[in-house]
Amino acid sequence: xxxxxxxxxxxxxxxxxxxxxxxxxxxxxxxxxxxxxxxxxxxxxxxxxxxxxxxxxxxxxxxxxxxxxxxxxxxxxxxxxxxxxxxxxxxxxxxxxxxxxxxxxxxxxxxxxxxxxxxxxxxxxxxxxxxxxxxxxxxxxxxxxxxxxxxxxxxxxxxxxxxxxxxxxxxxxxxxxxxxxxxxxxxxxxxxxxxxxxxxxxxxxxxxxxxxxxxxxxxxxxxxxxxxxxxxxxxxxxxxxxxxxxxxxxxxxxxxxxxxxxxxxxxxxxxxxxxx
Numbered sequence: 347x348x349x350x351x352x353x354x355x356x357x358x359x360x361x362x363x364x365x366x367x368x369x370x371x372x373x374x375x376x377x378x379x380x381x382x383x384x385x386x387x388x389x390x391x392x393x394x395x396x397x398x399x400x401x402x403x404x405x406x407x408x409x410x411x412x413x414x415x416x417x418x419x420x421x422x423x424x425x426x427x428x429x430x431x432x433x434x435x436x437x438x439x440x441x442x443x444x445x446x447x448x449x450x451x452x453x454x455x456x457x458x459x460x461x462x463x464x465x466x467x468x469x470x471x472x473x474x475x476x477x478x479x480x481x482x483x484x485x486x487x488x489x490x491x492x493x494x495x496x497x498x499x500x501x502x503x504x505x506x507x508x509x510x511x512x513x514x515x516x517x518x519x520x521x522x523x524x525x526x527x528x529x530x531x532x533x534x535x536x537x538x539x540x541x542x543x544x545x546x547x548x549x550x551x552x553x554x555x556x557x558x559x560x561x562x563x564x565x566x567x568x569x570x571x572x573x574x575x576x577x578x579x580x581x582x583x584x585x586x587x588x589x590x591x592x593x594x595x596x597x598x599x600x601x602x603x604x605x606x607x608x609x610x611x612x613x614x615x616x617x618x619x620x621x622x
Contacts, residue, residue: 409434409536413448413455425482431475436540438550440560442616443486443524443543447472447479448536455537459528460580462537463571472539476526476568479541487520487543491620518622527567529559530582539568546595547616554605555588561595562587 412419412434416427425433425445436444449455449472454462463469492498497518504511523544532538542560551557558564563579564587570579578585592601592608596615601608 406533406535409446409448409534409538413450413536425479430471433479436542439542439548440551440556441543441545442490442547443483444548445479445483445541447476447539447541456535457537459532459537459539459566460530460571460573463573466572469571473568476539476541480521480524480526483524483541483543484520487523488517492517494620495622497622523619525560525565525567527565527570530564530566530579530587540565544595545612545616545619547612551609551612554592554603557592557605557608558588558590561593562590564588 412424412432416424416432416434419434423434423437425435427433430450432448432450434446434448436446449462449468451468454465454468463472488498492502495518501515501517504514524541525544526539526541528539540560546557546560563585564582566573566579573580582588592603592605593599594601594608594611594615596619599611601611
């Protein structure tokens with residue numbers, strides 16, 4: 347299910363996500379095809395884009411510009427927007443696919459997510475939109491990596507069938523490779539939900555806190571909300587999630603403090619993961 351267009355005539359949706367599937371394009375796409383080497387979708391863009399994001403906002407308020415004026419950004423920055431939400435590519439992605447869902451409700455957007463999601467009605471609205479974005483992300487992972495995946499081989503072959511098949515095989519369950527949630531202590535002031543692939547393979551992943559923020563209970567799944575009052579994730583500093591050992595997300599190997607060794611290992615895991 348793709349994100350629905352808003353009745354607001356200003357609403358934009360990335361053109362690839364709007365098109366009806368064809369024989370060789372059976373999945374929702376966020377981006378036009380890229381090279382085999384995974385790269386950040388905004389890599390190489392003018393620094394003006396980043397300066398623009400912070401021109402009217404302090405650094406921790408940088409997401410505010412996308413919420414206020416999403417129409418001023420190109421589709422390789424803002425994926426889509428409507429009256430209630432904006433979806434963007436994270437400018438500093440920590441995986442090969444990293445999107446942010448930004449609620450636009452002025453009563454909620456400056457709240458800590460744990461507090462904001464105590465409002466069950468608002469939470470359900472966010473969950474519904476996050477589900478749509480996750481569907482887009484699943485389609486994008488399949489487009490990017492399906493040709494490498496043994497689990498998708500039969501499906502990929504079906505795309506080339508003549509005549510085209512009416513129904514495609516199910517293939518790999520890419521939805522299991524997408525995480526959707528928030529940080530227990532967000533680094534930005536505006537409420538945002540991460541929709542991110544599990545690989546943690548990115549040149550923007552630069553230190554222990556970056557890695558552990560997505561690889562420990564510091565990252566809270568959207569479906570775990572609302573949190574119970576006694577949930578330890580309400581006090582992440584006391585739990586010390588970000589200070590813990592570096593544990594490989596896939597094989598469980600403990601790298602202790604050896605971030606450089608972990609980074610090399612993550613590349614190996616990425617190459618194996620996409621072939622599953």
